[in-house]
Amino acid sequence: MNNLLFFLTLISIGFVLGTIAEKLHYRSIHEREKKFLHLPAVTVKTVHYPDEKVKSAELVCGSAVISIDYFKRFLASLRNIFGGTVKSYESLIDRARREALLRMKEMAGDATVIVNVRIETSTIGKKANKKGVGCLEAIAYGTAMILEK
Amino acid sequence: MIITNIESVPGKTIVEHFGLVSGSTIRAKHVGRDLMAGLKNLVGGELKGYTQLLHESRQQAIDRMIEQARQLGANAIINVRFSTSSVAQGAAELYAYGTAVRIK
Amino acid sequence: MKYTPRQPESNVNVTPTSPLREFFLLTAGLLGVVIVIYILLGLAVNLVVPRISTDLENRIAGLFIRSIEAKDTASEREDYVQSLLEELQERCAQLPYLFKGHIRQASAVNAVALPGGHIVVYTGLLDKVASENELAFVLGHEMGHYAHRDHLRGMGRAFVFITISALLFGTDSNISKMLAQGLTITELSFSRKQETRADEFALETLNCDYGHVAGATDFFEKIPKEQDPGKFGHYFASHPESYKRISHLEDIIRSRGFKLAERTPLPENWRQSKN
Numbered sequence: 343m344n345n346l347l348f349f350l351t352l353i354s355i356g357f358v359l360g361t362i363a364e365k366l367h368y369r370s371i372h373e374r375e376k377k378f379l380h381l382p383a384v385t386v387k388t389v390h391y392p393d394e395k396v397k398s399a400e401l402v403c404g405s406a407v408i409s410i411d412y413f414k415r416f417l418a419s420l421r422n423i424f425g426g427t428v429k430s431y432e433s434l435i436d437r438a439r440r441e442a443l444l445r446m447k448e449m450a451g452d453a454t455v456i457v458n459v460r461i462e463t464s465t466i467g468k469k470a471n472k473k474g475v476g477c478l479e480a481i482a483y484g485t486a487m488i489l490e491k
Numbered sequence: 492m493i494i495t496n497i498e499s500v501p502g503k504t505i506v507e508h509f510g511l512v513s514g515s516t517i518r519a520k521h522v523g524r525d526l527m528a529g530l531k532n533l534v535g536g537e538l539k540g541y542t543q544l545l546h547e548s549r550q551q552a553i554d555r556m557i558e559q560a561r562q563l564g565a566n567a568i569i570n571v572r573f574s575t576s577s578v579a580q581g582a583a584e585l586y587a588y589g590t591a592v593r594i595k
Numbered sequence: 596m597k598y599t600p601r602q603p604e605s606n607v608n609v610t611p612t613s614p615l616r617e618f619f620l621l622t623a624g625l626l627g628v629v630i631v632i633y634i635l636l637g638l639a640v641n642l643v644v645p646r647i648s649t650d651l652e653n654r655i656a657g658l659f660i661r662s663i664e665a666k667d668t669a670s671e672r673e674d675y676v677q678s679l680l681e682e683l684q685e686r687c688a689q690l691p692y693l694f695k696g697h698i699r700q701a702s703a704v705n706a707v708a709l710p711g712g713h714i715v716v717y718t719g720l721l722d723k724v725a726s727e728n729e730l731a732f733v734l735g736h737e738m739g740h741y742a743h744r745d746h747l748r749g750m751g752r753a754f755v756f757i758t759i760s761a762l763l764f765g766t767d768s769n770i771s772k773m774l775a776q777g778l779t780i781t782e783l784s785f786s787r788k789q790e791t792r793a794d795e796f797a798l799e800t801l802n803c804d805y806g807h808v809a810g811a812t813d814f815f816e817k818i819p820k821e822q823d824p825g826k827f828g829h830y831f832a833s834h835p836e837s838y839k840r841i842s843h844l845e846d847i848i849r850s851r852g853f854k855l856a857e858r859t860p861l862p863e864n865w866r867q868s869k870n
Contacts, residue, residue: 357614379600382510384590385570386498390596415579417614418519420621422581425521427551429610429617431578435515435586436608443511455598459511461588463576478578507597515608555607562603592596 352412360411364433371440378447383456383484397490402456403483404445407466408438410478435463438480450486459484492557493567493594500567503594509563513588514555518548519581548585549573556587565591644747649691652747653711666699672721673698675862679727680714680734687803688738696734706733708740710747722866726858728810732797739796745789794840798847807856808848812841 389396414430421428439461450456461482493500520528524540531538552573560568571589578584667673676696684694692712701717708714714737724730740746802808815837847853 361614375602379602382508382598382600384508384510385572385588386590387570388498413614413618417618417621418579418582420618420625421519422579423522424621424624425519425524427610428517428519428579428582429612430614431517431582431584432515432609435517435578435584436606439513439515439586460572461513461574461586463574463578463584463586465576465578505596507599509599509601512603513608559603559607562605562607563601564599 353416354413356412356414356416360413363411364437367437367441371437371444374444374448375440378444381447381450381453381456383443383447383459383482385459387458389457389487391487391489395489397488399485399487401483402446402449402453402486403481404442404447404449405479405481406438406441406445407477407479408434408441410434434478435480438463438478439482442480442482446482446484452488453486454489456484456486492560492565494553494557494571494589495567495569496571498570500569500592500594503567505567505569505592506595507593509560509565509591509593511588512556512559512563512565512568512591513586514552514557514559515584515586516548516551516555517578517582517584518544518551519579520544520583525581545583545585548583549587552585552587556589560591563591565593567592567594640748644744647744647747653693664697667697670698671862672865676716676721676730676734679731680738683731683735683738683800683804687800688735688742690738690742692741694738694741706737708737708746712741714738723814724861725813726810727861728801728805728808728858729813730861731804732801732811733814735797735800736790736793738800739793740789742796743789743792745793748789791840791843794844795847798844798853802853805856805859807854809855810858811848812844815841815844 389399410431414434417430418428421430442461443459446456446459459482461480463478463480466477466479495501499505520541524544527540528538556568556571560566568589568591571587574586574588576584576586673696676698680694680696684690684692694712694714697713697715698721699715699717702719703717704719704723706714706716706720714734716733720733721730724733798808798811801811848855
């Protein structure tokens with residue numbers, strides 16, 4: 343009985359605090375995305391600018407590691423029984439990737455465009471690949487083109 | 492919505508681009524599929540259940556990416572890449588991203 | 596390439612769903628499945644258990660009888676308990692078992708019915724009983740469990756359930772642990788009905804052997820002070836509260852017209868005996 347109560351307490355804490363953390367993070371992400379709207383990230387490799395105009399081209403990268411709260415983990419394990427979209431993890435991955443992209447754009451400084459952007463995801467942490475995800479890491483990297491004014 | 496893996500849409504010109512668009516999905520298998528997979532481990536052969544699961548995931552990821560591109564006003568997505576990772580035990584996460592463009 | 600900065604209206608990658616709703620839906624679904632399997636198992640066990648012959652049971656018990664007998668130490672109290680068992684069996688119970696009493700050193704005021712007719716009585720209980728009738732009631736209660744094959748029923752269901760959950764979720768997943776705990780709770784309450792029926796069996800046996808039922812409720816009247824789990828704990832305790840058992844037995848005594856008479860005393864030096 344004690345175990346059950348303890349478990350329910352963990353889940354409630356996970357849910358409440360996790361939801362708050364997620365809302366705050368999303369708000370920050372939205373603000374920064376608006377700020378960086380002028381700097382596009384594209385997956386194309388070809389560069390359309392003539393050589394004289396290019397001041398520098400540098401590799402920029404950004405990464406973020408997001409961890410899951412207990413509530414979402416429990417929900418995912420329930421989902422494993424019935425199948426279907428694991429909705430609780432979707433926001434987690436989304437946040438991680440957008441955060442990684444934003445950090446990459448922050449590193450780019452006053453570039454005009456970031457080309458050949460690639461995004462990789464992996465799971466890290468003690469429990470990775472064994473009983474669910476410990477933390478999720480997203481890396482975004484590309485080449486930032488800084489042009490002559 | 493035209494989707495290509497190369498830098499352009501052959502035969503068309505790109506008028507403008509809207510940056511990166513992506514679609515991701517994460518799906519879990521259910522115990523039925525798990526049991527069948529366990530049995531198949533004895534016999535060998537294609538795990539049709541899992542193939543179907545991943546195929547549906549891929550379809551959903553692409554659909555989401557197309558939806559996001561449409562919201563931006565694009566009508567093609569070029570240089571699309573896929574990425575898979577195992578995010579949770581028993582769940583497959585599929586991610587598709589590309590550049591949304593408007594072609595003429 | 597010209598760049599037009601635009602932002603998407605909605606986030607396509609996250610399904611707008613309330614996680615609480617999903618939580619309740621999935622948990623309800625899981626509980627539903629578990630309850631259905633439980634009911635089906637219960638029916639299956641009820642079908643199978645009466646068909647397990649006592650012969651088969653004795654053979655299964657034979658597997659671990661040696662480890663039980665190895666711990667037996669010869670003592671006057673063990674002989675006394677054995678002879679009392681045999682008397683109850685021959686004269687009244689007449690169950691298809693060869694009952695054997697085993698005494699164990701422990702402060703628990705309890706007796707346990709193991710498959711094959713092996714009854715383990717703890718010295719804590721032996722020290723507490725004050726008359727032969729009281730001891731006969733306790734032994735008769737254990738024999739009642741055998742009569743209804745109770746010891747097989749509870750084991751069967753819990754075992755299959757835990758095996759299924761271990762196969763599906765692994766042995767150290769949270770769900771398996773919670774299932775095991777939930778099972779302990781429900782299996783305990785299941786056995787409360789069994790305990791009441793065993794009480795009734797013991798009452799009948801007592802009446803048959805001695806001609807009266809004095810001493811039937813003595814044992815329960817001793818429990819209230821020490822082991823009564825109180826209002827909250829009663830759901831989790833395996834035995835129904837003592838006062839319920841006492842009043843239930845008194846109802847039967849009244850309705851069946853059982854008589855009360857002098858209790859038969861225990862042999863001398865009962866409490867001084869080492870085993």
